[in-house]
Amino acid sequence: MSRAELLNLFVSCPGGVEALLEQELRAVLPKGKIEALRGGCAVRAEAEGVLIINLESRLAQRVLVELIEGGYRHEDDLYALARQVDWERWITPRHTIKVDTTAHRSPLKSLNFATLRVKDAICDTLRDATGERPSVDTYAPDLPVVLHVGEERAALYVDTSGEPLFKRGWRVDKGDAPLKETLAAAMLAAAGWKGTPDTGGALHDPCCGSGTIPIEAALIASGAAPGIMRRFAFEAQLPFQPLQNRWAELKRAAQARVHAPAVPIYASDVAFRMVDFARRNAERAGVAQYIQFNGGDALERPAPQLPEGMPGTLMMNPPYGERIEVRGKAAAVREHSGSEQRDATDDFFPRLASHWKRGYTQASAGWTAWMLSPDMKLPTKMRLKESRRFPMWNGPIECRLFRFDLVAGSARAPRSEVANAEPND
Ligand SMILES: C[S@@+](CC[C@H](N)C(=O)[O-])C[C@H]1O[C@@H](n2cnc3c(N)ncnc32)[C@H](O)[C@@H]1O
Structure with a gap:
Protein backbone atom coordinates (compact mmCIF):
# COMPACT_ATOMS: atom_id res chain seq x y z
CA MET A 1 0.00 0.00 0.00
CA SER A 2 1.53 3.33 -0.96
CA ARG A 3 1.13 6.29 1.36
CA ALA A 4 -1.14 8.09 -1.10
CA GLU A 5 -3.33 5.08 -1.92
CA LEU A 6 -6.92 5.77 -0.97
CA LEU A 7 -8.50 3.34 1.49
CA ASN A 8 -12.18 2.64 2.05
CA LEU A 9 -12.78 2.90 5.78
CA PHE A 10 -15.79 2.21 7.91
CA VAL A 11 -15.70 4.16 11.17
CA SER A 12 -18.30 2.74 13.57
CA CYS A 13 -20.08 4.63 16.35
CA PRO A 14 -22.99 4.23 18.81
CA GLY A 15 -26.48 4.38 17.22
CA GLY A 16 -27.82 7.92 16.92
CA VAL A 17 -24.31 9.43 16.82
CA GLU A 18 -23.69 9.07 13.05
CA ALA A 19 -24.33 12.72 12.11
CA LEU A 20 -22.17 13.97 14.99
CA LEU A 21 -19.39 11.57 13.94
CA GLU A 22 -19.62 12.85 10.37
CA GLN A 23 -19.15 16.43 11.64
CA GLU A 24 -16.24 15.40 13.84
CA LEU A 25 -14.51 13.46 11.05
CA ARG A 26 -14.87 16.43 8.69
CA ALA A 27 -13.02 18.54 11.28
CA VAL A 28 -10.17 16.06 11.95
CA LEU A 29 -9.84 14.93 8.32
CA PRO A 30 -10.67 17.91 6.11
CA LYS A 31 -9.48 16.12 2.93
CA GLY A 32 -11.33 12.83 3.56
CA LYS A 33 -14.50 11.90 1.67
CA ILE A 34 -17.02 11.21 4.45
CA GLU A 35 -20.58 9.91 4.41
CA ALA A 36 -22.77 9.07 7.42
CA LEU A 37 -24.39 5.61 7.21
CA ARG A 38 -26.25 3.48 9.75
CA GLY A 39 -23.92 2.70 12.68
CA GLY A 40 -21.01 4.79 11.46
CA CYS A 41 -19.41 6.68 8.58
CA ALA A 42 -17.85 5.54 5.32
CA VAL A 43 -14.58 7.42 4.78
CA ARG A 44 -12.22 7.48 1.82
CA ALA A 45 -8.81 8.59 2.96
CA GLU A 46 -5.07 7.90 2.79
CA ALA A 47 -3.40 5.56 5.31
CA GLU A 48 -2.52 8.56 7.49
CA GLY A 49 -6.25 9.10 7.99
CA VAL A 50 -6.39 5.81 9.91
CA LEU A 51 -3.79 7.16 12.37
CA ILE A 52 -5.57 10.49 12.75
CA ILE A 53 -9.06 9.06 13.32
CA ASN A 54 -7.80 6.52 15.87
CA LEU A 55 -5.93 9.23 17.75
CA GLU A 56 -8.42 12.10 17.51
CA SER A 57 -11.98 10.80 17.23
CA ARG A 58 -13.92 11.03 20.48
CA LEU A 59 -17.06 9.47 18.99
CA ALA A 60 -15.76 6.53 16.89
CA GLN A 61 -15.81 2.95 18.23
CA ARG A 62 -13.49 1.37 15.64
CA VAL A 63 -11.67 2.23 12.42
CA LEU A 64 -12.03 -0.59 9.88
CA VAL A 65 -10.29 -0.84 6.48
CA GLU A 66 -12.41 -2.60 3.87
CA LEU A 67 -10.41 -5.27 2.02
CA ILE A 68 -12.89 -6.95 -0.26
CA GLU A 69 -16.60 -7.32 -0.81
CA GLY A 70 -18.61 -9.80 -2.85
CA GLY A 71 -21.60 -12.10 -3.21
CA TYR A 72 -21.78 -15.42 -1.31
CA ARG A 73 -24.16 -18.30 -0.69
CA HIS A 74 -22.24 -20.63 1.58
CA GLU A 75 -19.09 -20.83 3.64
CA ASP A 76 -16.90 -22.00 0.74
CA ASP A 77 -17.67 -18.73 -1.07
CA LEU A 78 -16.35 -16.87 1.96
CA TYR A 79 -13.16 -18.96 1.85
CA ALA A 80 -12.79 -18.09 -1.85
CA LEU A 81 -13.43 -14.40 -1.16
CA ALA A 82 -10.82 -14.29 1.62
CA ARG A 83 -8.28 -16.12 -0.59
CA GLN A 84 -8.40 -13.15 -2.99
CA VAL A 85 -6.94 -10.82 -0.36
CA ASP A 86 -3.20 -10.21 -0.37
CA TRP A 87 -2.72 -11.00 3.35
CA GLU A 88 1.06 -10.79 2.96
CA ARG A 89 0.66 -7.02 2.64
CA TRP A 90 -0.79 -6.94 6.14
CA ILE A 91 1.15 -9.43 8.26
CA THR A 92 3.93 -12.01 8.36
CA PRO A 93 3.43 -15.51 9.82
CA ARG A 94 4.98 -14.21 13.05
CA HIS A 95 1.98 -11.91 13.56
CA THR A 96 -1.19 -13.17 15.25
CA ILE A 97 -4.72 -13.05 13.85
CA LYS A 98 -8.31 -13.29 15.01
CA VAL A 99 -11.50 -13.31 12.92
CA ASP A 100 -14.82 -12.00 14.25
CA THR A 101 -18.07 -12.26 12.34
CA THR A 102 -21.05 -9.94 12.36
CA ALA A 103 -24.26 -10.80 10.52
CA HIS A 104 -27.39 -9.08 9.30
CA ARG A 105 -30.07 -11.39 7.83
CA SER A 106 -27.45 -13.95 6.79
CA PRO A 107 -28.81 -17.30 5.57
CA LEU A 108 -25.76 -19.12 7.03
CA LYS A 109 -26.50 -21.73 9.69
CA SER A 110 -23.21 -21.45 11.55
CA LEU A 111 -21.36 -18.16 11.87
CA ASN A 112 -18.62 -20.07 13.71
CA PHE A 113 -17.99 -22.14 10.60
CA ALA A 114 -17.91 -18.98 8.46
CA THR A 115 -15.34 -17.51 10.85
CA LEU A 116 -13.27 -20.69 10.65
CA ARG A 117 -13.29 -20.68 6.83
CA VAL A 118 -11.98 -17.11 6.71
CA LYS A 119 -9.30 -17.93 9.28
CA ASP A 120 -8.28 -20.94 7.13
CA ALA A 121 -8.11 -18.76 4.02
CA ILE A 122 -5.77 -16.28 5.75
CA CYS A 123 -3.54 -19.08 7.07
CA ASP A 124 -3.50 -20.96 3.73
CA THR A 125 -2.61 -17.77 1.81
CA LEU A 126 0.34 -17.04 4.08
CA ARG A 127 1.46 -20.69 4.14
CA ASP A 128 1.45 -20.80 0.32
CA ALA A 129 3.50 -17.60 0.17
CA THR A 130 5.95 -18.23 3.03
CA GLY A 131 5.66 -21.86 4.13
CA GLU A 132 4.40 -20.80 7.58
CA ARG A 133 1.00 -20.08 9.12
CA PRO A 134 0.24 -17.29 11.59
CA SER A 135 -1.27 -18.27 14.93
CA VAL A 136 -4.52 -17.16 16.46
CA ASP A 137 -4.59 -14.82 19.47
CA THR A 138 -8.13 -14.25 20.72
CA TYR A 139 -7.06 -11.64 23.28
CA ALA A 140 -4.80 -9.10 21.53
CA PRO A 141 -4.28 -10.13 17.89
CA ASP A 142 -2.01 -8.07 15.61
CA LEU A 143 -4.53 -8.47 12.81
CA PRO A 144 -8.14 -8.42 14.02
CA VAL A 145 -10.22 -9.27 10.94
CA VAL A 146 -13.95 -8.60 10.75
CA LEU A 147 -16.18 -10.62 8.42
CA HIS A 148 -19.58 -9.09 7.84
CA VAL A 149 -22.20 -11.30 6.20
CA GLY A 150 -25.41 -9.78 4.90
CA GLU A 151 -28.30 -11.42 3.09
CA GLU A 152 -26.36 -12.04 -0.13
CA ARG A 153 -23.11 -10.13 0.17
CA ALA A 154 -20.13 -10.38 2.47
CA ALA A 155 -17.26 -7.99 3.27
CA LEU A 156 -13.91 -8.39 4.98
CA TYR A 157 -12.30 -5.65 7.04
CA VAL A 158 -9.11 -5.17 9.03
CA ASP A 159 -9.74 -3.56 12.40
CA THR A 160 -6.98 -0.97 12.90
CA SER A 161 -8.11 0.01 16.41
CA GLY A 162 -7.80 -3.32 18.26
CA GLU A 163 -9.45 -2.58 21.59
CA PRO A 164 -12.56 -0.46 20.86
CA LEU A 165 -11.85 3.25 20.97
CA PHE A 166 -14.05 3.95 24.00
CA LYS A 167 -11.25 2.27 25.96
CA ARG A 168 -9.13 5.37 26.30
CA GLY A 169 -6.79 3.76 28.81
CA TRP A 170 -7.73 5.71 31.95
CA ARG A 171 -10.67 3.77 33.30
CA VAL A 172 -9.85 1.22 35.97
CA ASP A 173 -12.49 1.99 38.58
CA LYS A 174 -15.83 1.32 36.93
CA GLY A 175 -18.77 1.67 39.31
CA ASP A 176 -22.02 -0.10 38.50
CA ALA A 177 -23.33 1.44 35.30
CA PRO A 178 -20.58 3.49 33.66
CA LEU A 179 -21.29 5.24 30.39
CA LYS A 180 -19.02 4.40 27.51
CA ALA A 224 -6.12 16.33 24.86
CA ALA A 225 -6.38 13.69 22.11
CA PRO A 226 -8.63 10.86 23.31
CA GLY A 227 -6.26 8.13 22.03
CA ILE A 228 -3.00 9.56 23.35
CA MET A 229 -2.75 7.11 26.28
CA ARG A 230 -3.33 3.84 24.42
CA ARG A 231 -1.99 1.55 21.73
CA PHE A 232 -3.72 0.57 18.48
CA ALA A 233 -3.69 -2.60 16.35
CA PHE A 234 -2.37 -0.65 13.33
CA GLU A 235 0.94 -0.11 15.14
CA ALA A 236 1.83 -3.77 14.37
CA GLN A 237 0.29 -3.97 10.88
CA LEU A 238 2.66 -3.85 7.88
CA PRO A 239 0.95 -1.13 5.78
CA PHE A 240 1.41 1.39 8.58
CA GLN A 241 5.11 0.68 9.27
CA PRO A 242 6.32 3.34 6.77
CA LEU A 243 4.23 5.87 8.76
CA GLN A 244 6.03 5.30 12.07
CA ASN A 245 7.74 8.71 12.02
CA ARG A 246 4.50 10.43 11.06
CA TRP A 247 2.74 8.61 13.94
CA ALA A 248 5.35 9.85 16.42
CA GLU A 249 4.94 13.38 15.01
CA LEU A 250 1.13 13.28 15.31
CA LYS A 251 1.38 12.17 18.94
CA ARG A 252 3.99 14.83 19.75
CA ALA A 253 1.80 17.54 18.20
CA ALA A 254 -1.23 16.27 20.15
CA GLN A 255 0.72 16.37 23.40
CA ALA A 256 2.06 19.85 22.70
CA ARG A 257 -1.38 21.41 22.27
CA VAL A 258 -2.71 20.38 25.73
C1 LIG B 1 -26.24 5.89 35.96
S1 LIG B 1 -25.06 6.28 37.18
C2 LIG B 1 -24.02 7.46 36.42
C3 LIG B 1 -22.88 6.79 35.73
C4 LIG B 1 -21.81 7.74 35.32
N1 LIG B 1 -22.22 8.65 34.25
C5 LIG B 1 -20.59 6.93 34.89
O1 LIG B 1 -20.23 6.97 33.71
O2 LIG B 1 -20.02 6.21 35.72
C6 LIG B 1 -25.98 7.26 38.31
C7 LIG B 1 -25.21 7.73 39.53
O3 LIG B 1 -26.09 8.51 40.30
C8 LIG B 1 -25.72 8.38 41.65
N2 LIG B 1 -26.86 8.81 42.49
C9 LIG B 1 -27.96 8.12 42.87
N3 LIG B 1 -28.76 8.92 43.61
C10 LIG B 1 -28.15 10.13 43.69
C11 LIG B 1 -28.48 11.35 44.33
N4 LIG B 1 -29.60 11.50 45.02
N5 LIG B 1 -27.60 12.39 44.21
C12 LIG B 1 -26.45 12.27 43.49
N6 LIG B 1 -26.08 11.12 42.89
C13 LIG B 1 -26.93 10.07 42.98
C14 LIG B 1 -25.34 6.92 41.80
O4 LIG B 1 -24.48 6.76 42.93
C15 LIG B 1 -24.66 6.65 40.44
O5 LIG B 1 -23.27 6.81 40.56
Missing part, protein backbone atom coordinates in the same frame (compact mmCIF):
# COMPACT_ATOMS: atom_id res chain seq x y z
CA GLU A 181 -16.52 7.21 27.01
CA THR A 182 -17.68 7.58 23.38
CA LEU A 183 -21.29 8.08 24.52
CA ALA A 184 -20.28 10.70 27.10
CA ALA A 185 -18.37 12.47 24.32
CA ALA A 186 -21.45 12.19 22.06
CA MET A 187 -23.65 13.80 24.74
CA LEU A 188 -21.21 16.70 24.99
CA ALA A 189 -21.00 16.98 21.19
CA ALA A 190 -24.81 16.97 20.86
CA ALA A 191 -24.92 19.82 23.38
CA GLY A 192 -22.30 21.71 21.37
CA TRP A 193 -20.17 21.77 24.54
CA LYS A 194 -16.54 22.45 23.63
CA GLY A 195 -15.14 23.68 26.92
CA THR A 196 -15.05 27.42 26.29
CA PRO A 197 -17.20 30.21 27.79
CA ASP A 198 -18.99 30.54 24.42
CA THR A 199 -19.68 26.83 23.92
CA GLY A 200 -21.66 25.82 26.99
CA GLY A 201 -19.41 27.38 29.66
CA ALA A 202 -18.88 25.57 32.98
CA LEU A 203 -19.79 21.90 33.23
CA HIS A 204 -21.39 20.11 36.20
CA ASP A 205 -22.35 16.43 36.53
CA PRO A 206 -24.16 16.02 39.88
CA CYS A 207 -24.54 12.18 39.47
CA CYS A 208 -21.03 11.58 38.16
CA GLY A 209 -20.57 7.89 39.07
CA SER A 210 -17.12 6.85 37.85
CA GLY A 211 -16.65 10.29 36.27
CA THR A 212 -17.01 9.53 32.56
CA ILE A 213 -18.76 12.81 31.65
CA PRO A 214 -16.53 15.23 33.60
CA ILE A 215 -13.36 13.37 32.53
CA GLU A 216 -14.34 13.44 28.85
CA ALA A 217 -15.26 17.10 29.31
CA ALA A 218 -11.87 17.88 30.86
CA LEU A 219 -10.08 16.07 28.01
CA ILE A 220 -12.06 18.14 25.47
CA ALA A 221 -11.55 21.41 27.35
CA SER A 222 -7.80 20.83 27.66
CA GLY A 223 -7.41 19.83 23.99
CA HIS A 259 -3.61 23.41 27.85
CA ALA A 260 -5.54 24.28 31.02
CA PRO A 261 -9.32 24.50 30.38
CA ALA A 262 -10.93 27.92 30.05
CA VAL A 263 -13.99 26.84 32.07
CA PRO A 264 -14.47 25.14 35.45
CA ILE A 265 -15.70 21.52 35.62
CA TYR A 266 -17.59 20.10 38.63
CA ALA A 267 -18.51 16.53 39.51
CA SER A 268 -20.36 15.06 42.47
CA ASP A 269 -22.20 11.90 43.51
CA VAL A 270 -24.17 10.86 46.56
CA ALA A 271 -21.90 7.80 46.93
CA PHE A 272 -18.49 8.79 48.29
CA ARG A 273 -17.09 5.54 46.90
CA MET A 274 -18.03 6.70 43.38
CA VAL A 275 -16.46 10.12 43.92
CA ASP A 276 -13.31 8.30 44.91
CA PHE A 277 -13.44 6.15 41.76
CA ALA A 278 -14.05 9.22 39.62
CA ARG A 279 -11.12 11.08 41.18
CA ARG A 280 -8.78 8.14 40.63
CA ASN A 281 -9.93 7.76 37.02
CA ALA A 282 -9.37 11.49 36.46
CA GLU A 283 -5.86 11.18 37.90
CA ARG A 284 -5.05 8.41 35.43
CA ALA A 285 -6.50 10.52 32.59
CA GLY A 286 -4.22 13.38 33.70
CA VAL A 287 -7.13 15.79 34.27
CA ALA A 288 -7.84 15.53 38.04
CA GLN A 289 -6.50 19.06 38.54
CA TYR A 290 -9.18 20.42 36.17
CA ILE A 291 -12.21 18.88 37.96
CA GLN A 292 -13.66 19.90 41.35
CA PHE A 293 -15.02 16.72 42.97
CA ASN A 294 -17.55 16.66 45.81
CA GLY A 295 -19.72 14.14 47.58
CA GLY A 296 -23.41 14.86 48.14
CA ASP A 297 -27.02 14.44 47.14
CA ALA A 298 -27.88 16.10 43.80
CA LEU A 299 -31.04 17.39 45.52
CA GLU A 300 -28.86 19.44 47.85
CA ARG A 301 -25.82 20.46 45.83
CA PRO A 302 -25.76 24.23 45.52
CA ALA A 303 -25.11 25.71 42.10
CA PRO A 304 -21.39 26.36 41.61
CA GLN A 305 -20.57 30.06 41.63
CA LEU A 306 -19.57 30.95 38.08
CA PRO A 307 -17.56 33.93 36.83
CA GLU A 308 -19.83 36.82 35.81
CA GLY A 309 -21.42 36.21 32.40
CA MET A 310 -20.38 32.55 32.15
CA PRO A 311 -23.19 30.09 31.36
CA GLY A 312 -23.29 26.61 32.88
CA THR A 313 -24.12 23.16 31.48
CA LEU A 314 -25.51 20.38 33.68
CA MET A 315 -24.80 17.05 31.96
CA MET A 316 -25.71 13.70 33.44
CA ASN A 317 -27.16 10.24 33.04
CA PRO A 318 -29.23 10.00 36.17
CA PRO A 319 -30.03 6.77 38.06
CA TYR A 320 -32.86 4.98 36.21
CA GLY A 321 -33.97 2.85 39.13
CA GLU A 322 -33.14 -0.38 37.25
CA ARG A 323 -29.42 -0.98 37.48
CA ILE A 324 -28.71 2.09 39.61
CA GLU A 325 -31.01 3.18 42.41
CA VAL A 326 -31.66 6.74 43.43
CA ARG A 327 -30.07 7.32 46.83
CA GLY A 328 -30.12 10.19 49.28
CA LYS A 329 -33.18 12.24 50.27
CA ALA A 330 -35.59 10.91 47.63
CA ALA A 331 -34.83 7.29 48.57
CA ALA A 332 -35.39 8.09 52.27
CA VAL A 333 -38.87 9.42 51.41
CA ARG A 334 -39.72 6.12 49.74
CA GLU A 335 -38.60 4.10 52.76
CA HIS A 336 -40.72 6.21 55.10
CA SER A 337 -43.77 6.13 52.83
CA GLY A 338 -43.85 2.37 53.50
CA SER A 339 -45.02 1.62 49.94
CA GLU A 340 -42.99 -0.96 48.03
CA GLN A 341 -44.73 0.15 44.84
CA ARG A 342 -43.50 3.70 45.05
CA ASP A 343 -40.43 4.30 42.91
CA ALA A 344 -37.77 6.62 44.36
CA THR A 345 -37.36 8.21 40.92
CA ASP A 346 -40.99 9.44 41.25
CA ASP A 347 -39.71 11.69 44.05
CA PHE A 348 -36.21 12.32 42.78
CA PHE A 349 -36.94 13.92 39.41
CA PRO A 350 -39.58 16.53 40.41
CA ARG A 351 -37.45 17.44 43.43
CA LEU A 352 -34.35 17.76 41.26
CA ALA A 353 -36.24 20.07 38.89
CA SER A 354 -37.47 22.23 41.83
CA HIS A 355 -33.95 22.33 43.26
CA TRP A 356 -32.56 23.49 39.93
CA LYS A 357 -35.35 26.04 39.42
CA ARG A 358 -34.60 27.49 42.85
CA GLY A 359 -30.81 27.46 42.72
CA TYR A 360 -29.65 27.23 39.11
CA THR A 361 -31.59 30.06 37.51
CA GLN A 362 -29.66 32.73 39.36
CA ALA A 363 -26.40 32.71 37.36
CA SER A 364 -26.31 35.74 35.09
CA ALA A 365 -25.92 33.64 31.93
CA GLY A 366 -28.11 30.73 33.12
CA TRP A 367 -27.75 26.94 33.22
CA THR A 368 -28.87 24.41 30.65
CA ALA A 369 -29.46 20.82 31.77
CA TRP A 370 -28.90 17.78 29.52
CA MET A 371 -30.04 14.37 30.73
CA LEU A 372 -29.66 11.00 29.01
CA SER A 373 -32.45 8.62 29.92
CA PRO A 374 -34.36 5.61 28.53
CA ASP A 375 -37.48 7.05 30.18
CA MET A 376 -39.45 8.89 27.47
CA LYS A 377 -41.61 10.37 30.24
CA LEU A 378 -38.67 12.03 31.99
CA PRO A 379 -39.87 15.60 31.15
CA THR A 380 -43.27 14.77 32.67
CA LYS A 381 -41.55 13.42 35.78
CA MET A 382 -39.37 16.54 35.94
CA ARG A 383 -42.42 18.75 35.31
CA LEU A 384 -40.25 20.60 32.83
CA LYS A 385 -40.73 21.04 29.11
CA GLU A 386 -37.70 19.87 27.19
CA SER A 387 -36.40 22.20 24.49
CA ARG A 388 -34.68 19.43 22.52
CA ARG A 389 -34.39 15.65 22.52
CA PHE A 390 -31.79 13.57 20.68
CA PRO A 391 -32.27 9.81 20.15
CA MET A 392 -29.14 7.94 21.33
CA TRP A 393 -28.45 4.29 22.12
CA ASN A 394 -26.72 3.38 25.38
CA GLY A 395 -25.60 -0.07 24.17
CA PRO A 396 -28.88 -1.92 23.50
CA ILE A 397 -30.97 0.63 25.45
CA GLU A 398 -32.80 3.27 23.42
CA CYS A 399 -32.46 6.62 25.16
CA ARG A 400 -33.13 10.27 24.64
CA LEU A 401 -30.78 13.11 25.50
CA PHE A 402 -33.19 15.77 26.81
CA ARG A 403 -32.35 19.44 27.07
CA PHE A 404 -33.99 21.64 29.69
CA ASP A 405 -33.38 25.38 29.73
CA LEU A 406 -33.37 26.58 33.33
CA VAL A 407 -34.71 30.06 33.00
CA ALA A 408 -35.77 32.12 36.03
CA GLY A 409 -39.55 32.12 36.46
CA SER A 410 -40.18 29.76 33.55
CA ALA A 411 -39.03 26.36 32.38
CA ARG A 412 -40.47 26.79 28.91
CA ALA A 413 -38.14 26.79 25.93
CA PRO A 414 -38.12 29.50 23.27
CA ARG A 415 -40.47 28.60 20.40
CA SER A 416 -37.76 28.30 17.75
CA GLU A 417 -35.96 25.58 19.73
CA VAL A 418 -39.11 23.60 20.35
CA ALA A 419 -39.63 23.63 16.59
CA ASN A 420 -36.19 21.96 16.13
CA ALA A 421 -36.89 19.24 18.61
CA GLU A 422 -37.70 15.68 17.65
CA PRO A 423 -41.49 15.19 17.77
CA ASN A 424 -42.62 13.85 21.13
CA ASP A 425 -42.95 10.06 21.11
